[in-house]
Amino acid sequence: MGLPIIQINNVTKSFETKDSRVEALKGISLEINRGDIYGIIGMSGAGKSTLVRCLNFLEKPTEGTVLIEGQDLSSCSDKELRKVRNSVAMIFQHFNLLMQRTVLDNVCFSLEILGMKKKEAREKALGILKIVDLEEKANAYPAQLSGGQKQRVAIARSLAMDPKILLCDEATSALDPTTTRSILALLKEINQKYGITIVIITHEMGVVQEICSHVAIIEQGELAETGTVEEVFSSPKSKAAKKLVFRGERKYSLMKSKRCIRIVFTENSSFEPVIANMVLECRASVNILLADTQDVGGTARGQMILQLPEDEQIAEKMIQYLKDRNLAVEELDDYVE
Ligand SMILES: Nc1ncnc2c1ncn2[C@@H]1O[C@H](COP(=O)(O)OP(=O)(O)OP(=O)(O)O)[C@@H](O)[C@H]1O
Known part of the structure; x- marks a missing residue:
């Protein structure tokens, strides 16, 4: 070079x-x-x-x-x-x-x-x-x-x-x-x-x-x-x-849990079925705090920020569910107040 x-x-x-x-x-x-x-x-x-x-x-x-x-x-x-x-x-x-x-x-x-x-x-x-x-x-x-x-x-x-x-x-x-x-x-x-x-x-x-x-x-x-x-x-x-990527948004939520994760998709279309199936399998709901698609160097990249249920076991199961589907899962500190 x-x-x-x-x-x-x-x-x-x-x-x-x-x-x-x-x-x-x-x-x-x-x-x-x-x-x-x-x-x-x-x-x-x-x-x-x-x-x-x-x-x-x-x-x-x-x-x-x-x-x-x-x-x-x-x-x-x-x-x-x-x-x-x-x-x-x-x-x-x-x-x-x-x-x-x-x-x-x-x-x-x-x-x-x-x-x-x-x-x-x-x-x-x-x-x-x-x-x-x-x-x-x-x-x-x-x-x-x-x-x-x-x-x-x-x-x-x-x-x-x-x-x-x-x-x-x-x-x-x-x-x-x-x-x-x-x-x-x-x-x-x-x-x-x-x-x-x-x-x-x-x-x-x-x-x-x-x-x-x-x-x-x-x-x-x-x-x-x-x-x-x-x-x-x-x-x-x-x-x-993080502030720039998440567009500086800090969310207030009615859900009690403070545990939030961010998932990145390469295809926008994969968003909904994965989350819906995860919710069905784990029998608990999540709070979608942010979902959007951005063009990164010509490739559509979707990101979603989820607030997980308070129950630690279910939260862990959800994270594992997403990881098993080869999604990059990142835990976010202090995303909700
Ligand atoms: N000629 C100057 N004299 C005194 N202070 C200056 C001068 N030029 C820049 N600064 C100060 O240096 C810091 C950085 O300024 P700079 O213009 O490089 O920031 P910036 O990131 O480009 O901001 P913006 O996006 O608002 O233009 C600021 O605190 C600014 O007030």
């Missing part, structure tokens, strides 16, 4: 304000491989934006190192840093387009700054607008576009630089679910066709599940958990991961 394209080693970042000091990152280490779509997820204020800004040195870490393709950014000259930054493109929640310029000029702008001739830049930009499906809007101004179209222009502008890495900071947070899906599909296509490594910063587990191969969960400036999306979704270990 070779060297990871991004290596983050023990990065800390503190912000000094007039009367306080904020430790936004507290010793984060991460490796991202070439070709990954890597999600970095966490609640508001967790330090996601700070971390992503450290990846292109828009923010310099207080301590620790960031290596892009093996090159330590802290030992780069200004010229070398500019070169690295050209290969690490970034898109944002609010698009950051030049409002006085047309779509085409937005894409040509950075190419011309790099010294490309106008005609050549125009040709390249038109080719890229085709990739993002915005050819017919080349002469429109950003104000005349929808949110999704604006984000496509921002993606086109970053692709113009032939980046190796694309950093997306909450790039779909201002978009509705349908538009979000189409932008995520475009990012996936770019990743697959052009081999661009993508880092996605988000607070939504749905975004991670839709397209990421790997995920890192950060909480209060620390890394809570990393793994493949499949691993983290199937058996989240940290409190932060």
Whole structure:
């Protein structure tokens, strides 16, 4: 597989304000491989934006190192840093387009700054607008576009630089679910066709599940958990991961038992017969606290959270019943109050 394209080693970042000091990152280490779509997820204020800004040195870490393709950014000259930054493109929640310029000029702008001739830049930009499906809007101004179209222009502008890495900071947070899906599909296509490594910063587990191969969960400036999306979704270990996977729901129930389990299905259709048969066989009812299906890396994954009967023997029998049917059963602490 070779060297990871991004290596983050023990990065800390503190912000000094007039009367306080904020430790936004507290010793984060991460490796991202070439070709990954890597999600970095966490609640508001967790330090996601700070971390992503450290990846292109828009923010310099207080301590620790960031290596892009093996090159330590802290030992780069200004010229070398500019070169690295050209290969690490970034898109944002609010698009950051030049409002006085047309779509085409937005894409040509950075190419011309790099010294490309106008005609050549125009040709390249038109080719890229085709990739993002915005050819017919080349002469429109950003104000005349929808949110999704604006984000496509921002993606086109970053692709113009032939980046190796694309950093997306909450790039779909201002978009509705349908538009979000189409932008995520475009990012996936770019990743697959052009081999661009993508880092996605988000607070939504749905975004991670839709397209990421790997995920890192950060909480209060620390890394809570990393793994493949499949691993983290199937058996989240940290409190932060559980909160995101279970969508932060904490249930209040009329049933007395506090014993809850989570089952993961690969097929949505297997939900009902298994639970119904288990209830029939054990002659006791369960309380279904959550049941849903989510798309994890293109596969439908169902999860169900059950509150078991108070009778320990029956509860054990139910768990065994499910395990005998090769279902992953995980006991959840403190799920009900
Ligand atoms: N320039 C700054 N000066 C002072 N504090 C800052 C600065 N930038 C970020 N912080 C603080 O660092 C912490 C992490 O902020 P950051 O923006 O990285 O979080 P985030 O996870 O991206 O949050 P959100 O999802 O709300 O954008 C917060 O407490 C924030 O207030």
